[in-house]
Amino acid sequence: MNQTPRDRDAEGRARSSRPRDGLGRPLPYGDTGVPRQPEGVVRTPQETLAEAQRLLDAGMPFHAHEVLEDAWKSGPEEERGLWRGLAQLAVGLTHAVRGNAAGGLALLDRGTASIAPYGARSTAPYGIDVDGLARWADRLAAELRRGTAAVSAADQAPRLCSG
Structure with a gap:
């Protein structure tokens, strides 16, 4: 069996070095992609x-999800659900734009559930509009269930903070 060796990062973990498009999809080696x-x-x-x-x-x-994932992994334990949920909402939008309605719905649901406890506080941390994000996710989920129109990443981008 002839297998091509996997790309590895500096720590030796498997990590594709293929270029990626603006939605994180891998492109062929040699193509010009969007910086990760x-x-x-x-x-x-x-x-x-x-x-x-x-x-x-x-x-x-997809790239926003990576930024939010860093906060999820490096932030204080009591905020991890918030950052994880925000990352899940961003990757839910990514799936929706890619045409993966089932994946989009699953991640939107998980993200909304993860951020929900932070909306119950008198002031959401860092000005994050938890309730507005939940409404945005519900609207996008309804569009995905109807399957009537293509989703545009920029046009459908949520506002993370109020104001």
């Missing part, structure tokens, strides 16, 4: 939200 987000970047919550919103507004929800 560096992994493991520790940002302040405000920096995370600003960068994730910039990427969402640019129609790059």
Whole structure:
């Protein structure tokens, strides 16, 4: 059996070095892709939200998910559900735009459930609009269930913070 060796990162973990498009889909080796987000970047919550919103507004929800995932993995334990949920919402939008309605619905549901406990507080952390994000996810999920129109990443981008 002749197998091609897998790409590895500096720590030896399997990691594809194939270029990716703006939605994180792999492109053939040699194609020009969109630069990937560096992994493991520790940002302040405000920096995370600003960068994730910039990427969402640019129609790059997969890349926004990577930024939010860094916050999920590096943030305090009591906030991990919030950041995980935000990352899941971004990847839910990614699946929706790619035409994977079932994947989009599953991630939107999980993301909404993960952020829900943070909406019950008198003030949402960091100005995150938990209730607005839940409404956005419900609207997008309804569109996916109807299956009537293509989803545009930039046009469907949620607002992470109120104001």
